[in-house]
Amino acid sequence: MRLSHGFVRGEALSCIYHGWSYARSGNCLRIPAHPGLTPPETIRVGTHAVEESDGVIWVAVGVPTAQPPRLEGVVPLRSLTAHTGVAAVEAAAGAKAGAVGLVWQAQDAQQIRLLLAPQGDEQTLIHVLLDHNSSLSQRIGASRAVERLRRAAEDLQTKGIAP
């Protein structure tokens, strides 16, 4: 179970399954099934450097060498998971992702910015950002367009067209 399914209470991050909670430095603070037990130091999870910038939370896999890229003029819309790799999403969008994501020209001519985060097991987390001036109907349209893009990417994967 990933801790990302869990919940934050106070300064601790808790697992949604059994409620084990962890401090900022990764050590386990509490095992609710055994409230009298002080968790040993050996029970800990890995931690990563995080940075919040322009409405997006960035996490560094290793030691970061620079600040996250700026994303000025856009606002986050939503995130969704595609059951396929990054390459299939790029193939479906007809564009490659760069340092500041993938700029996708959707069919209705609006420009959508996609941040693609590979999840390891043939899944890609897609974060969708739009021009901060976009109207409600443009936002709804963009949300549906990205769902179509996800289906197209997953179809490419199924048919074995994309790597």
Next chain:
Amino acid sequence: MMQDAMIDEWYPVGLFSQLDVKGRKTALMGEPIEVALDAERRARVTCGDGRTLPVCVRYGHVWSSLGKPQKDLFAIPEADQPGRRLVDVGAIRVRCSPLRAVENFLDIAHFPFVHTDILGAEPHTEVQDYKVEIRQKEDEVWATQVKFYQPKAAKSASGGITTEYMYRVPAPTCSVLYKTCPPRPGEWDVITLFVQPLAEDLCDVWPWMALFDDVTPMTDLIHFQQTIFLQDRSILENQIPRLLPLDPGMEIPTRADLTSVAYRRWLKRHNYTYGAQLVAQ
């Protein structure tokens, strides 16, 4: 995979009450099968390769096997006790290992976090010590003297009570839970988890109940169980790794997990490995 000892076990493949002559297409351990009533209104199970598979009808369900079962389906004596309501809940499809579905059923520590305000609630999170054994004669895993505070232990419960549980694992993908019966102290409600392995990472979960409850409408009893199992599904479909590890690895079991530890050990001893991961990762 076909060397797995699980091939010769019985598995639920449908509700007898819902069978008809047209039949139901489903799967068992990766093989397509069809479950139907024959002209004499007896259940008949056929495999994709044309074989007629062994059949028995018990506890509301049709049971079958791809192999040759060496013994009868396990007994649940309470199923024949007069006065019990027998509840066919139906199937819940879960994209998880059939063994993971059973292990989650054996776990009580998740109640306050996954079944919040129904089967558990903070701050009542403590799992007190209980007893676990592998009963040699019956060849079953048993956990007894399991106690837990529950805000709403059953559809018939009107307030919070400390519920006592007993768990049985009589077959690799089946568990029988005996639970304090709110309207009839001294008796146990029986709630079972019968799991049909469709593939190593996909199963149909068939809960079934034998309760002392003459009041609650059947629909409400079914809805209560469906609510609980849908909450479990959101956990089960996100577990990593997808297959159940039988060797010690990354996990840190505590005293609360002794039933799970015994279940995994029992699976490994019998070479019940369909849906299991054998090499620690």
